Amino acid sequence: xxxxxxxxxxxxxSEGASLxxxxxxxxxATPYLFWYVQSPGQGLQLLLKYFSGDTLVQGIKxxxxxxxxxxxxxxxxxxxxxxxxxxxYFCAVGAQGSQGNLIFGKGTKLSVKP
Amino acid sequence: xxxxxxWPATLVQPVGSPLSLECTVEGxxxxxLYWYRQAxxxxxxxxxxxxxxxxxxxxxxxxxxxxxxxxxxxxxSSKKLLLSDSGFYLCAWREDGKQYFGPGTRLTVT
Numbered sequence: 547x548x549x550x551x552x553x554x555x556x557x558x559x560s561e562g563a564s565l566x567x568x569x570x571x572x573x574x575a576t577p578y579l580f581w582y583v584q585s586p587g588q589g590l591q592l593l594l595k596y597f598s599g600d601t602l603v604q605g606i607k608x609x610x611x612x613x614x615x616x617x618x619x620x621x622x623x624x625x626x627x628x629x630x631x632x633x634x635y636f637c638a639v640g641a642q643g644s645q646g647n648l649i650f651g652k653g654t655k656l657s658v659k660p
Numbered sequence: 661x662x663x664x665x666x667w668p669a670t671l672v673q674p675v676g677s678p679l680s681l682e683c684t685v686e687g688x689x690x691x692x693l694y695w696y697r698q699a700x701x702x703x704x705x706x707x708x709x710x711x712x713x714x715x716x717x718x719x720x721x722x723x724x725x726x727x728x729x730x731x732x733x734x735x736x737s738s739k740k741l742l743l744s745d746s747g748f749y750l751c752a753w754r755e756d757g758k759q760y761f762g763p764g765t766r767l768t769v770t
Contacts, residue, residue: 580759
């Protein structure tokens, strides 16, 4: 069955420190992979996506993610976290197709210490 | 540019009352549309998706229904709300393989 696992429910980092949020997926074919961010009470904003090609993808707000097929992972990284990055982050996997349905992980809440 | 609207933003309804949440998309035609529910600590659950007017697919059995009366309008309904229907409801549309989300509706069933 297709699934997405985000092992860390809550992470706290200091402002200026580096960040890595983990995402593992289970999917039968080469997946489309996404990271979304959600601020409290808001909708989800797309940070970045992987469809094919270069396995290191750049997104908005200084985020990047690396697709590692051998590890079934798509971890999100940022070299220096800002206080405004505090939010909840969701990894999602999908397939090419007319429906384009996505399967989401349960999210990782990021807190940033001053 | 494309925009997506949801209303109301927040809603408090008693158990057993009806529900109607609306989602509209501007700046695109014949989009795939989606309804998700987000409950605390449970991520996003896909409830319904639609690939065109009058075409609705349900992902999970539940107390809710969806309709798409117009190309860019997607409605989530219930005849009688349950306590378990409380949550944050998100509408999304799809373009170029990516999904874009609306601002959401916070529903509290009391």
